[in-house]
Amino acid sequence: MLTKTGRxxxxxxVVLASFATLMIGALAGCxxxxxxxxxxxKDTLSVGVTNFADTLEPTENYFAWVVMRYGVGETLTKxxxxxxxxxxxxxxxxxxxxxxxxxxxxxxKAKFSNGRPVTAEAVKASIERSFAKAKRATTFFEYxxxxxxxxxxxxxxxxxxxxxxxxxxxxxxxxxxxxxxxEGRNFSKEGPIGTGPYAVKSFTKEKATMxxxxxxxNGEVPFKTVEIPSIDDPNTRALSLQSGDVNVAVNIxxxxxxxxxxxxxxxxxxxASLRTVVARMNxxxxxxxxxVRAAVISGSDxxxxxxxxxxxxxxxxxxxIPPSLDYGFDQLKDPNTYSQERAKKLLEEAGxxxxxxxxxxxxxxxxxxxxxxxxxxxxxxxxYAEAVQADLKKIGIDIKIKTVDYNLIDKMGIDGDYDMLIxxxxxxxxxxxxxxxxxxxxxxxxxxxxQNGSGYSNPxxxxxxxQLQVEFNPAKRKQLIIELQQILLDDSAALFLGYPKTNLVSxxxxxxxxxxxxxxxxxxxNIKPAK
Amino acid sequence: MKNKLFCLYTGLVCFMLIxxxxxxxxxxxxxxxSDIASSLQEPSAQHWFGxxxxxxxVFSRLLYGMRLSLFTAITIVFCIASIGSxxxxxxxxxxxxxxxxxxxxVDIMLAFPGIVLAIAIAGILGGSIGNAILALTIVGWAxxxxxxxxxxxxxxxxxxxxxxxxxxGTTFNIIKRHIFPNVLPLVVVTxxxxxGVMMVEVAGLSFLGFGAxxxxxxxxLMINDGRQYLQSSxxxxxxxxxxxxxxxxxxxxxxxxxxxxxxxxx
Numbered sequence: 001m002l003t004k005t006g007r008x009x010x011x012x013x014v015v016l017a018s019f020a021t022l023m024i025g026a027l028a029g030c031x032x033x034x035x036x037x038x039x040x041x042k043d044t045l046s047v048g049v050t051n052f053a054d055t056l057e058p059t060e061n062y063f064a065w066v067v068m069r070y071g072v073g074e075t076l077t078k079x080x081x082x083x084x085x086x087x088x089x090x091x092x093x094x095x096x097x098x099x100x101x102x103x104x105x106x107x108x109k110a111k112f113s114n115g116r117p118v119t120a121e122a123v124k125a126s127i128e129r130s131f132a133k134a135k136r137a138t139t140f141f142e143y144x145x146x147x148x149x150x151x152x153x154x155x156x157x158x159x160x161x162x163x164x165x166x167x168x169x170x171x172x173x174x175x176x177x178x179x180x181x182x183e184g185r186n187f188s189k190e191g192p193i194g195t196g197p198y199a200v201k202s203f204t205k206e207k208a209t210m211x212x213x214x215x216x217x218n219g220e221v222p223f224k225t226v227e228i229p230s231i232d233d234p235n236t237r238a239l240s241l242q243s244g245d246v247n248v249a250v251n252i253x254x255x256x257x258x259x260x261x262x263x264x265x266x267x268x269x270x271x272a273s274l275r276t277v278v279a280r281m282n283x284x285x286x287x288x289x290x291x292v293r294a295a296v297i298s299g300s301d302x303x304x305x306x307x308x309x310x311x312x313x314x315x316x317x318x319x320x321i322p323p324s325l326d327y328g329f330d331q332l333k334d335p336n337t338y339s340q341e342r343a344k345k346l347l348e349e350a351g352x353x354x355x356x357x358x359x360x361x362x363x364x365x366x367x368x369x370x371x372x373x374x375x376x377x378x379x380x381x382x383x384y385a386e387a388v389q390a391d392l393k394k395i396g397i398d399i400k401i402k403t404v405d406y407n408l409i410d411k412m413g414i415d416g417d418y419d420m421l422i423x424x425x426x427x428x429x430x431x432x433x434x435x436x437x438x439x440x441x442x443x444x445x446x447x448x449x450x451q452n453g454s455g456y457s458n459p460x461x462x463x464x465x466x467q468l469q470v471e472f473n474p475a476k477r478k479q480l481i482i483e484l485q486q487i488l489l490d491d492s493a494a495l496f497l498g499y500p501k502t503n504l505v506s507x508x509x510x511x512x513x514x515x516x517x518x519x520x521x522x523x524x525x526n527i528k529p530a531k
Numbered sequence: 532m533k534n535k536l537f538c539l540y541t542g543l544v545c546f547m548l549i550x551x552x553x554x555x556x557x558x559x560x561x562x563x564x565s566d567i568a569s570s571l572q573e574p575s576a577q578h579w580f581g582x583x584x585x586x587x588x589v590f591s592r593l594l595y596g597m598r599l600s601l602f603t604a605i606t607i608v609f610c611i612a613s614i615g616s617x618x619x620x621x622x623x624x625x626x627x628x629x630x631x632x633x634x635x636x637v638d639i640m641l642a643f644p645g646i647v648l649a650i651a652i653a654g655i656l657g658g659s660i661g662n663a664i665l666a667l668t669i670v671g672w673a674x675x676x677x678x679x680x681x682x683x684x685x686x687x688x689x690x691x692x693x694x695x696x697x698x699x700g701t702t703f704n705i706i707k708r709h710i711f712p713n714v715l716p717l718v719v720v721t722x723x724x725x726x727g728v729m730m731v732e733v734a735g736l737s738f739l740g741f742g743a744x745x746x747x748x749x750x751x752l753m754i755n756d757g758r759q760y761l762q763s764s765x766x767x768x769x770x771x772x773x774x775x776x777x778x779x780x781x782x783x784x785x786x787x788x789x790x791x792x793x794x795x796x797x
Contacts, residue, residue: 235761255759304567309584376740379759383584386745390565390585403658403740 035244036265037508039529043224045510047523048237048246051230056203057188059133064171070210070228071523072113073174073194076104076123076153077165079518081271083325083431085165089118089175089195090153093165099472100144101156102164108151112177113199113213120148125178127155127168140167140430162472166431171520197221197525206230210523222528234379241266241505248506248513250522253379254313260505269515270503272315272324274428277384279372279420279495280413280440283455286370287419291350293492296370296420297336299343299395300388306498309387310380314498319485321433322499324517328482334489343395354396361396369398370419375406381422384497416453424500429518432477437484438465441493454494461487537792540785547778551598558591562748571764580770583756585746589767592748593774599749600778603664604729610668612722615675616714620706622676623683633676640673646732653741660749663733663742671725678721679714686713716793723786727779734775750775 039045051066058064058073067073076090090104110118124146131137141161147154157164167173177193185193191200195217198210210226229246231237238256241249252260252268260266281287281296306314315323323329347353352361352368360367374385382403389399399420404412412418427436439451442465443458461484468480488494504522506513512526550557560578565585572582580589622633640648652666686692686709695705734751736742743749745756750771757767 235758238762253759255761255763258763301567308567308570382745383759387565387567387585389746390563390567390587393563401745403744 036242037530039247039509040244042529044227045223045225045248045523045527045529046227046229046246048231048240048249049228049522050232050237050250051205051208051228054205055188056191056200056208058172058174058176058192059130059137060188062171064174065520067192067194068171068174068196068520069522070196070200070208071198071226071525072192072196072200072210073171073176074196075169075171075174076106077169078521079166079169079431079516081516083274083428083517085169085431088169089123095164099160101154104153104155104165104168106151106153107217109217110195111215111217112180112193112195113215114177114180114193115215116177116179118175118195118217120151120153122177122179123153123175124148126175127173129176129178129181130173134172137172139435140170140172160470160472162477163430163432163434170430198223198226198523201225216525219525221525226523228523232377241507244507244509247510248504248527250502250504252503252505254311255379257311257313265508266505267508267513268503268505269513270313270501271515271517272322273500273502273519274322274324274426274517275424275500275502276320276322276427277314277317277380277422277424277497277500278320279384279388279422279497280418280454281492281494282416282419282421282453283457283493284416285419286368289350290492291346292352292368294336295343295346295350295395296392296397297492297495298339298346299392299397300495300497301338301391302497303338305384305387309383310498313503314380314500317496317498318489320437320488320494320496321427321481321485324499325428325433327433327478327485332482332485332489336489336492340395347395347397352396359393359396360398367398368396369400371402372399372420372422373402373404373409373412373418374422375409376403377406378424380500381424385422388495388497412453414450414453416455420495422497426519433481434468437481438469441488456491456493458487458491534792537785537788540781540788543781544785547597547781548601550594551601554594554598558588558594560588560591562587562591562595563746564588571760571767573764574766581764581766583753583767584760587746589753589770592753593750593770595748596750596753596771597774597778599660599743599747600730600733600775603660603733604726607664607667607671607729607733608722608725610664611671611725612675612718614668615672616679616718618672619676619679619681620683620710620714623680624687624702624706624710630680634680637673637676640670641677643670645670646735649732649736650739650741653736658741658744660733660737660743660747663736666736666741667729667732671729675718675721678717682714682717683710686710720786720790720793723789724783726786727782730779730782731775 053063053066055063056067058067074089076088077085078088080086089107089110091107093102093104095102106118106120106123112118127146141164142158143155144158145156175195180193181187191203197213197216199213201209201211207230208228212221212224231240234253237249238252238259240246242259260268281293287293302316306316318334319329319332321327347361352363354361372385374381376382385401389401392399413421425436427433441452441456441461442449443462444452464480464484468477471477471480502515502519504513504515509530510527511530512528565587567586569582570584570586572578574581578588580593583589618633622630649666649670652669653662656662692705692709695709733742737749737751738755743752753771754768760767
C-alpha cells in the first residue's frame with residue numbers, strides 16, 4: 001500500500017503526464033490544414049471505409065460488395081445515377097425472340113489485372129464459379145445453359161427474366177480470372193484477380209492495400225497505391241478525414257455532417273440511396289390487430305425524425321420503395337400519416353384503454369408492450385428506435401428495445417421472433433424492387449418464402465406478385481409495383497421509417513469522388529489528385 | 532483532522548443519497564419526456580445541461596441516473612460482500628473438502644480478468660440492468676470469500692473459540708458471535724471501496740450495450756449516446772462523464788477515510 005506522501009507524488013506524476021499528453025495533442029492539432037487539402041504523396045490515395053468482409057473471396061457471404069467497392073472487381077453491366085443498366089465489361093446485349101436467351105457482347109479491350117484478355121469463355125467460367133460456390137446466386141436467377149463464342153456470351157435462363165441485365169450487375173457476378181485460381185492462386189488469402197483499376201496487394205479486415213492495375217482496360221489509373229483502412233466507428237472516420245489521415249471517407253454520420261457541409265476544404269457528395277429503414281411488424285402477436293398496427297404507424301412522427309433527429313440525412317418514410325426509384329412515391333397514399341389523436345382513437349377502437357393509470361394502455365389485464373429488436377452497428381437505427389419508443393409512449397404503447405448482434409437479425413426475422421424488428425434494406429440492388437417486395441411480404445406457405453417471417457399474407461398481393469414476375473413491359477411493371485405498395489400501406493403492413501441518403505465525403509486534395517445510388521461503386525479511376 | 536475529513540465525506544455521501552432518493556421530487560423536468568423539435572440544445576437557463584438527441588433534459592436524466600447508479604452499486608456490493616463472506620467463513624471454519632471446493636472455485640473466478648468475464652456473462656444473458664448486476668455479482672464475490680476465509684482461519688486458532696467449543700457452543704452461534712464480528716469491519720471497508728468501482732463497471736457495461744437499455748437514464752448509456760455528437764454537442768458526453776467522476780471520487784475518498792478510521796493499527 002502507498003504511504004500518504006507516496007500517493008501524493010504519484011498523483012502529481014499522473015496529473016503532469018496527462019497535461020503533457022494534452023499539450024502534445026493540441027500542438028499536433030495545429031498545422032494540419034495543409035495536410036487536409038494536399039496529398040502527402042501524389043501517388044497514394046487513402047480511403048476510410050466501413051468493412052464487413054473477412055476475406056476478398058467474392059462468392060463468400062456478401063464479400064463481393066467489398067471487392068467491387070475497393071476497385072478490384074467489375075461486372076458485365078453497371079447502374080448509373082438513375083439506376084438504369086449501362087454497359088461495363090459488356091458493351092451491348094439483347095434478348096432472343098422467345099425471351100429466354102440473352103446475348104452479351106464482351107468488350108474486346110477488357111483485360112484482367114494479370115494481362116489476360118477477358119473472353120466470353122473466361123466470363124462463363126467466372127459466372128459458373130459464382131453459382132458453384134455461392135448458394136445465394138440462385139436467388140437472382142437460374143440458368144439452363146451458358147455458351148461462349150469469342151466475345152459473345154449467351155445465357156439461357158430457366159424462366160423468363162425481364163431484368164437479367166440488372167441481375168447480372170450484382171457484385172456476386174463480378175468477373176474474376178478463374179484460370180489463375182486453377183494455377184494455384186488462393187482468392188481468400190491473396191485476393192481475386194479482377195478487371196478493375198486496382199489490384200489487391202494485401203488485405204486484412206482492418207486494412208487493405210491496393211496497387212495500380214498496370215493492364216487496366218478502361219482509361220488511366222491515377223494512383224500507384226490505395227490505402228483503405230477500415231474505420232467502423234463513424235466519429236473516428238469523420239475525425240480521420242478532418243485531420244487528413246484519409247482523403248475520402250464513406251458514410252459520414254448525421255451528427256458529424258456539420259463539420260463538412262459548407263467547409264471549403266471538403267466536398268460532400270450525397271445522394272438518396274436505394275435503402276429503406278423499415279420496422280417489420282409481426283402479424284401474429286399483439287400486432288395482429290390492424291388497428292394497433294395503424295396506431296403504431298400513425299403515432300410515429302417520421303417527418304421530425306428525418307429532419308431534426310437525423311438532421312436531414314434521411315428522407316421521411318412513407319412507402320416501401322424510396323423516392324429515389326421511380327415507383328410512384330408521390331401518388332401513393334399513406335392512410336397512417338402522423339397524428340397522435342388518430343393513433344389514440346385507433347387504440348381505443350381496438351379496445352385498449354389505460355385502466356390502471358400507469359400511462360400504458362391495457363386490455364383484458366394485459367398491457368400493450370411490444371418488443372422492438374434492433375442492432376446498433378448503424379448509428380441511425382438506435383436513434384430511430386428510441387424516437388419511436390418516446391413517441392409511442394405518448395399514446396400509451398410501451399416499447400421494449402432489445403439490442404442484438406447484427407448476425408442474429410436475419411434469423412430472428414425468419415423465425416418471426418419479434419413484435420417489431422428494424423432493418424436497413426437495399427430495396428433494388430438489381431435495379432428492380434421485385435425481390436424485395438416478394439421476399440418480405442409474399443405469403444410464406446410452409447417456409448417457401450422464409451424471409452417473410454412476419455406472417456403477413458394477402459391473396460390480392462400474392463396474385464399481383466405472380467403477375468409481376470412474368471411481366472416484361474416496363475410501364476405495366478411500374479403500375480403493378482405501385483399497386484403492390486399501396487396494398488402494403490392500406491394493410492399497415494410495416495412501419496417505413498425513412499430513406500437514408502448515402503454520402504462520400506472527400507477533401508479538396510482529390511477530385512472525382514462520386515456516390516451513386518447503388519453503394520458498391522466507391523473507388524474508381526475517376527478519383528484523381530487535385531491539380 | 533482525520534475526523535473532520537471523514538465527516539465532510541460522509542456528509543457529501545449523505546447529500547448524494549438524499550439527492551438520489553428524492554430525485555423524482557427534485558428534477559426540474561420529466562427525464563423521459565421527449566420533444567424532438569427541441570433536441571440537442573446547448574445548456575441554458577431552461578435546460579441547465581442542455582438536451583439530448585430526443586430533446587430530453589440532460590440534467591434531469593443525470594439526477595435519475597445517480598439514483599440508478601447508487602442503487603445498482605449498493606445492490607452489487609451487498610450481494611458480493613454477503614455471498615463472499617458467507618462462503619469464505621464456511622470454507623475457513625470447516626476446512627477439508629468443503630474448503631477445497633470453495634477455494635478452488637474462488638481461484639477459478641479470480642483467474643479470469645473480471646470485467647471481461649462480466650462482459651461475456653452479460654452478453655450471453657442479454658443486455659439489461661438486472662443481468663449486469665448478476666454478471667458483476669458472479670465475478671465479484673470471490674475476493675470477499677478469500678478475505679473472509681483468511682480472517683476466519685486466524686480467528687479459529689484463538690483461545691476464545693476453543694473455549695466456546697469446550698463450553699458446548701453450536702457452530703451457528705460461534706460463527707455468529709465470534710467469527711462474523713471479526714470479518715465484518717474488513718468486509719465493510721472493502722465494500723465501501725468497491726462502491727465506486729462497481730459504479731464504473733456498471734456504467735462500462737451499459738456503455739457497451741450490455742447493461743441498461745434505452746430509455747433508461749444511465750450514465751454509461753448516456754455517454755454512449757453522446758458519442759455520436761462528440762464534435763457538435765460535446766456536453767452530452769461531458770456531463771455524464773463528470774457525474775461519474777465526481778460521484779466515484781467522493782465514494783473513493785469516503786471509503787479511504789472510513790478505512791483510516793476503522794483500521795485497528797492506528
